[in-house]
Amino acid sequence: MSNLEKHRQSLFCSDPKSIADYESAMNNAVKAVSDWLKEEKMYTGGSIKELRAKINGFNPTQAGVGVQKSLEHLVEIFLKPSLKVHHPHSLAHLHCPTMVTSQIAEVLINATNQSMDSWDQSPAGSIMEEHLIDWLRQKVGYGKGTSGVFTSGGTQSNLMGVLLARDWAIANHWKKADGSEWSVQADGIPADAMQKVKVVCSENAHFSVQKNMAMMGMGFQSVVTVPSNANAQMDVEALAKTLADLKAEGKIVACIVATAGTTDAGAIDDLKAIRKLADEHQAWVHVDAAWGGALLLSKDFRHFLDGIELTDSITLDFHKHFFQSISCGAFLLKDEANYRFIDYKADYLNSEYDEEHGVPNLVSKSLQTTRRFDALKIMVYR
Template identity: 45%
Template structure:
């Protein structure tokens, strides 16, 4: 006999969190099982990584069953994924996991994630997000004056720096085309002279500047790279020279991108001077502060944001120094009218009549349609941690970076490139005295790899002037100088082992 809809519904009840007794019990049970399993996994992760090779992890994951016909219990599933998935992760909360701009998440934001996933709002239309719409809007209003923006400014939450930088250059391109040619790119596509459009940024700018140029139909070659000075900041002299050369060649610069916190060095481009040049030449000025935007909460480094208030648009990420789970970022504009270049109205989602009735649909400010309620994570963190303690955590990492750079400087076999870190990134290289037979690039690559595969420490490697360097990205406020010294001692030990092998082979 065929089941009635009511009988089918009863079979589904235990798979959803709802107001009924069965749904509440199922949610509590699932939460308890996951909490117990994560507690077990984290208690075993004394090191930042278990030390498995990529091939080993790949093989373990390939052996996992991806689906069942009749289902299985959560307990059984968690037991099976414990080794191949949970324990094989990088433990980003470990104090010796200091490789990338990848932060340990705050507990308030983890609690917020539970709320976000249960309600599963989509931030595109008001009738999908209701109260969440207004909280995001209010949090943007809280952020804007922190960056020196006035009442005409606006913003939106994004997935992070890639989307925010893309939006900045998209608005810059369309604004230029409208102002110069009265040309609507949104309706009519690229202008016939769009192949002459140019963007300027420093050689240490994030790769998403070029990526955005390619996605915007301009091509990566539309990005003109400006030289940097000794502190890895964009050279204003070279910027001015390149602007004049472009205009002399009949090309059309339309945007300058300054970086507030470069990925490798944490360097901050001279924003005041960059803004002045952009204004002088009639260009859009975008600041990529995905990394350095957290300075709004710093007591010791806030002054480094001087000039950011002149930007036409700003990128800021919260899943870096604001300690939010991925993903969580924002894109801010000085003039809310700039969002007109991406506005679309759909009768089934955000009809224009709704705006006339005062209903707020956030999709009109975003290149995304479906978006998560990430603003809740930041709000709960700001409330529970407090801006004072937030600033203290961030400032601790700056002091730690300075102390780590000094420690490297005083160890004989290390060369540190930034003895006075601007933010909390330290770039250095293991360079023991040798007879010249040692390949120092390969040596440093091997050290980074061996530390990773031992699971003892996670640090990054990068290339500067064609040479391989190691890098600490000290986002974790729980990292101490004891951790740093232990890692440096490990580097020395691995380095000596490597050089000994070299000596025997030669």
């Protein structure tokens, strides 16, 4: 056997030996997971010190030990000490057990290794993601369309919301010397915008609002928090006063970040009232529905999300109350024209010719380039 054939057989490919090795390895992996699930204790990994000693004792070898030995080793240092998120005592975080359908989808996602940055790297996946975004848009009340994208989770989706909102606000309030629209993408952030532009959220909003504004170069100082009421919701009267005070100070509120499901209390802000105030101050409304977005599928509790259709952008997390494996999130944008603030053309991925001929252009809707096909999990879920 030539070295080329030998190396090819070590890859996951159409070679008969590769297929046989894959089937054998997957069967052994499934058996290992099944045995782990039968252990009744939530956690058996020991202390941090004990775990470090076990894991730090691992040293790779030049020759390798083979698939089966590697699996046995992973069972000992990873699988057995892992937290059982399906256990009834595992409730400290928004970290869900997963549906069997999600596990099935993960096998297909990993095996096909599609990349969502261009249609020719994921032909069926690109069309399916657009189809699912359209379905989600209709569920929230945005109407038909493909303006949205799957993300790694809430922090990334929230970043897209405040990023687009900031650039939209700057485009609306700043002009270049020739009178044309200011573009943060092309021209950078205007010097005076650093202190003028603000994002407003509840004191109970997710920490990613501050984190994202800092990453965007605006700093924590750009985030103004509003007190909550007795139900842990954003206090609408306090919001009205905050907006009025900021206007009097000459500040520009780019975005109000509402929360549909706070981390600690699950509180859902009054989305209709927030929209009304935002309109009075020409502000974007982004809703972080990572926690509470699953109510979109509820017949009995969907009304708690009334007003979500009035927002400009939405964060959804399927690896919370949709019971999907990590990671699986989505960002929805009401007005597709606002994607212009992050649009970028790379001829080998999303040429103008492709767009003119109806080829899906997902890379221009995402902060990521290479991206896995996490949307498949929702296709099976649906």
